[in-house]
Amino acid sequence: xxxxxxxxxxxxxxxxxxxxxxxxxxxxxxxxxxxxxxxxxxxxxxxxxxxxxxxxxxxxxxxxxxxxxxxxxxxxxxxxxxxxxxxxxxxxxxxxxxxxxxxxxxxxxxxxxxxx
Amino acid sequence: xxxxxxxxxxxxxxxxxxxxxxxxxxxxxxxxxxxxxxxxxxxxxxxxxxxxxxxxxxxxxxxxxxxxxxxxxxxxxxxxxxxxxxxxxxxxxxxxxxxxxxxxxxxxxxxx
Numbered sequence: 001x002x003x004x005x006x007x008x009x010x011x012x013x014x015x016x017x018x019x020x021x022x023x024x025x026x027x028x029x030x031x032x033x034x035x036x037x038x039x040x041x042x043x044x045x046x047x048x049x050x051x052x053x054x055x056x057x058x059x060x061x062x063x064x065x066x067x068x069x070x071x072x073x074x075x076x077x078x079x080x081x082x083x084x085x086x087x088x089x090x091x092x093x094x095x096x097x098x099x100x101x102x103x104x105x106x107x108x109x110x111x112x113x114x115x116x
Numbered sequence: 117x118x119x120x121x122x123x124x125x126x127x128x129x130x131x132x133x134x135x136x137x138x139x140x141x142x143x144x145x146x147x148x149x150x151x152x153x154x155x156x157x158x159x160x161x162x163x164x165x166x167x168x169x170x171x172x173x174x175x176x177x178x179x180x181x182x183x184x185x186x187x188x189x190x191x192x193x194x195x196x197x198x199x200x201x202x203x204x205x206x207x208x209x210x211x212x213x214x215x216x217x218x219x220x221x222x223x224x225x226x227x228x
Contacts, residue, residue, distance in 0.1 A: 031214055042221060043159065043204065048214040056213035091159065101146050101166075102214055105206075107159040 002026045004108035006092050012114045013082055021077045021111045023092030031102050032075045033093040034067065036060070037110075043091065049075065082115045089113075119143060120207050120219035128225045135192040137222040139205030140185075147208040148181055150190050152201045153221070159204070162190070167210075197228040 005024045013019050025032050034046040048055040049067055066078045075094075079086055089112050093105040119142045129135055139148070150162040163179045165172045165188065172179050178191040192199055204221045208214070 033214075033216065035218075043206075043218040045216055045218070048216075050214060056211065056215040058215075089156075093159075102208055104161050104164045105149065105216065106161060107151075109158045 004092055004094055004106050006090075006108035006111050008111060009109065010112045010114070012116065015084055015115055016081050019079050019082055019113065021079075021090050021092075021113070023075045023077075023094075023108055024073050025075055025092065025094030026106060027073070029094035029096050029106075031055075031095045031097055031105075032067075032069070033095075033105060034077045035091045035093065035107075036088040037091065038088045046077070079113075082113075084115050087113055087115045119209075119217045120205055122203070122205055122219040122222045124222060125220070126223045126225070128227065129195055131195060131197055131226055131228050133195055133226075135195050135199070135224055135226070137190045137203050137205075137224070139188045139190070139219055141188075141205075141207045141217075142186065143207075144210040145183075145207045146210050148179075148188050149206045149208070149216075150177075150179060150188075151204045151206060151218075153204065154201045162203075192224075195224075195226045197226050200224060200226045 007022045032049040035043050037043045047057040047061045064080045068076050089110045091110045092108045095105040096103045149164045151159045165181045176193045181188045202221045202223050206218045
């Protein structure tokens, strides 16, 4: 069964450093998402991406964040200058959809980002 | 209240009993999805129910949606110890874009 994959599974970085989290969505999906979950808290929407552009973003997704689909398979989240409070589990998801209504979102296993 | 609030926050039951979790939301939605998360791990999709549907079943799971009350419920029948997890509702907002908001979740503990 197709699945969403994410690399790395765990990333440790120093405050102020740039990180790139990578995702490979399910191949025929058209809608892509990033979420984060701070330990013990709920899953928070960061951004959605469709047709090579951002569809929606949350207040969390400020100028320090960017997303890219550099080729036909990868979907990346970049944090330019990490802060301690960026430490969280980051989930990528993808979904299919018809007539602008998205279908089930399938989640990757997550990347645990630790900022020291 | 927040978009996507679950209650109860925590639920402890005996194996074999039914577990009901509720979700309320505030704004217009396209879909509502339920997910399960085992401690510290990924999100497993359970059921998607569309705004024009009222009830869906999948195995031991039953989901209802009442758009007039902006609420949904997830029923797990004949619960098992392996059902112990956190359960989240997620609403796909009808904003013209694609935005999904998760609730805070219900932590279910099923005692063997």
